[in-house]
Amino acid sequence: MAPWQQLAEQHRNGQQAAIPKAWIIPDSKISQLVGAGTPSEGSLITLKAAQESGLLSPLELEITEKYDASDLIQKMASGELTAEDVTVAFCKRAAIAQQLTSCLTEIFFEEAIARAKELDTQFKDTGKTAGPFHGLPISMKDSFCVKGHHSTMGYVANISRPAAADNSPLVDMLLEDGAVLYCKTNIPQTLMTADSENNIFGRTLNPHKTSLTAGGSSGGEGAIVAFRASPLGVGTDIAGSIRIPSLCCGVYGFKPTADRIPYGGQGDTPFPAVHLPGTIVPCAGPLANSVQDLEFFMKTVIDKQPWRYDHTSFNVGWRSLESSADKALTIGVLPEDPEYPFSPPVRRCLDGACASLAAAGHKLVYIPEDKLSSAGLAGRLAYQFYALSPSGFDSREEIIGEPQVTSVAKGVHPFSQAGFPVDPALGLEDKFHQLNGARDAFAKAWQKIWRDNDLDVVLAPGANTTAVPHDAYGVPVYTMIWNLLNASLHFFFPAGIIPYGKSSKELDSTPFKPTAPFEAEYDPQAWDGAPCAIQVVAPSFKDEECLKAMRLIDQALHRT
Helix, strand or coil: CCHHHHHHHHHHHHHHHCCCHHHCCCHHHHHHHCCCCCCCCCCCCCCCHHHHCCCCCHHHHHHHHHCCHHHHHHHHHCCCCCHHHHHHHHHHHHHHHHHHHCCEEEECHHHHHHHHHHHHHHHHHHCCCCCCCCCCEEEEECCECCCCCCCCCCCHHHHHCCCCCCCCHHHHHHHHCCCEEEEEECCCHHHCCCCCEECCCEECECCCCCCEECCCCCHHHHHHHHCCCCCEEEEEECCCCCHHHHHHHCCEEEECCCCCCCCCCECCCCCCCCCCCCCCCCEEEEEECCHHHHHHHHHHHHHCCHHHCCCCCCCCCCCCCCCCCCCCCEEEECCCECCECCCHHHHHHHHHHHHHHHHCCCEEEECCCCHHHCHHHHHHHHHHHHHCCHHHHCCCHHHHCCCCCHHHHCCCCCCCCCCCCCCCCCCHHHHHHHHHHHHHHHHHHHHHHHHHHCCCEEEECCCCCCCCECCCCCCCHHHHHHHHCECCCCECCCEEEEEEEECCCCCCCCCCCCCCCCCCCCCHHHHCCCEEEEEEECCCCCHHHHHHHHHHHHHHHCCC
């Protein structure tokens, strides 16, 4: 066994040992829970795997399935539920999710339950909660540092590094506000693919259909929230890493304006990384099972003045929009890029959403196709910006000391056939100058679209596919377009995902072949049952307006 394999196995054994023996599912039972050999094999949510595991009491099922995060906080604040009851329920369900989907990295259930007991004692003694997140279990993407635990970042080499000596600023804020942290969630090697697999913790599976990707790079968060083993999760996004797992796993996700939620204190890669000012800015944001919980997270964190904890955070407080009456929205509909056409389920989902929104009284503006503002151009520009910091993503085996996982080894080079916007042969200074000029022109094109049509938000698919079979996710141009503008231009475009419908082999049987390289071949049978979603986008710093629009759109789409 190679040294890297020994390290990985040892770390996995420690992870397994952190799950109480009473919560371990026998292999024979796992086969039953995943529906092995049946037409529904791998459809964990449809098969009610958590319920059928026999590990959750009626109260624990009620806690994890009946309420969203905001409801749970209210019930703990009123004394109807204890923090211990809620924490044990989600730790147990997370243990089940881990055994069925490999969604976790670091597990600290024992610490979480001890903290919940302390919060209950404090509440009993004082009659006061510890803060707005009092007693709420929150899962965190592996990249966030939690004191005393590893942030392996998907690299075996990081196992040999000491556990984190300090918390990420956001972790400190959540703990001060009464949250209970109980686990960290799985990510891909390099964090730059949409398939969350690494050589330490393996591959995260999609709870809706385990033969499909859970997305990435916050794939563990998408899976654990979809399995209802976390009431609220935190991911990061530089090319769609919150929104891709959200759309793949059928949950709500929000990419805020960069640096409104503190991103600082992330784990390190095992080799020096170069980050140039003016390149694409990553951000942190929530995943949940309702728009209400996304709003609650955003408001609560920003009300705590994150700029006091993280020097990179904007000093911009949360704005209440409650005084303004709900009104009909003017919604721009993003045009399909001919290079990245919508697959049948995505097209049906978007058409259905537009029809429902028009019926609800909202005004739809169909934005004309224009190469100067296209998703494909955004993807090309974004790819060249990512490549400006090659050492940050250098995944050659001789550099990282372990084999590349499949999605990384594919080396998706999305634009080789269509050409780059800026000559790759240019020197760094000239290339950087030209890329900034091209991005500036792209931003101005979008500013004109917004102004000329007096738009409130833009409606778009999160991708031209749903969740796809493992290692088949193509170039995420429909999410990258909004990250491209998250840089030095003061265009930040917050964007959120709303789950809406599912792929159907009966309804989506139209033959379809992708035109761009690396795109997944459409297979109605393989994609059947995959969640569909739409994406809602707003202008810079209008996170509040974006979330309000998401709430109105969600209501229109899910009217019964």
